[in-house]
Amino acid sequence: MATVSQAAFDELIHAPLRLRICAMLSPVQRLPFSDIRDSLGISDSVLSKHLSALADAGYVEVSRVRTNSRSRRQVTLTKPGRTALRGHLAALQEIAAAAAPAGAEEPPGARAARRRRARREIALDPRIA
C-alpha cells in the first residue's frame, strides 16, 4: 500500500518502457506477454529484453501456461518489484513536486491579505499621509 513511501529512485525501472510495464502489471495478478506487447506497441524482442532485465533484478516473473495445446507467457510483478515501483513513483513525484511554481503553495487569500497590510502601512505612514 502507498504508505507515503520511502522514495527510492530506481535506475532499472526508470527506463520509460520498463516503468510502463511495471505500472501495467501493478494492479493485476498477471498479464499475458501478448497483451503487454500490444498495449505498448513494441516488438516481441524489445519486450523480451526489458522483461529479462526486470526478471534478472527479481522484479517480474515470466511463466509459461499451456492453454489449448498452446504455450502462453504470463508476466507477474513480484513483491520486490511492487516495492521498487512504489519507491520509484514516490521519487518521481518528489522531483515533480519540487519543481512546482513557488507561489503554488501559497494558501488562498494570502495575496489579498498581503495587499491589505501594505495599504494599511501606507495609510499609517506620516511621510506619505
Added chain:
Amino acid sequence: MEKQPSGPVPPGVAREQLRAARRAHDASVRRAIAPTGLILALSVFCGAQTIAPAYKGPGNVVTIIAVVWFLAELVRMSARNQWRPLRSLPKPKWGVAEVTLISIAVLVGGVIGPHLLAGHANSALASWGLGGAVTVTVATCLLAARASYRHRASGAWRR
C-alpha cells in the same frame, strides 16, 4: 519561477514519465475491473431469487430481465476485450477488504436471500421488500469492493 530539480532527472521528464505510467496503469485497471452493469444485473438476479414465486410476475419477469441484462453485459465486456475469451481478461489483485465484501455479497445473494428469506408464507410486500433489500446489499457490497480495489490500485499515485 521554478525551484532547482532535486533529483537525477529534470522535473518535466519526471512528470511526463508519471503521466505515461499512469495511463498504462489506468488501462490495466479498466480491463481488470468488473463493469457496473454486470454487478447491477447480478444483484437484481440475486434479489429476484428471494421473491416468493407467487409474486414474481408472469414468467418470472424480473429474473428473465436480470439474466438478459447479465448476458448483454457479458457480450459488451467481450466486445471491449476485442472478442477474445473472457478468461483472458486480467484478474484484479484483491485485498482483504475486497475479498470480505465479495464473500458477503455471495453469502447474501446466493445463500441467505434465496434459501433463508424466500418463503411462500411471505406477503407480496414483504417478499418484494426482501428481494429489494438483497439486491441493494449485493450491489452495495460489490460496488464497494470495486471502489476499494480502485482506491488501493491508485494508492501509489496519490501523494
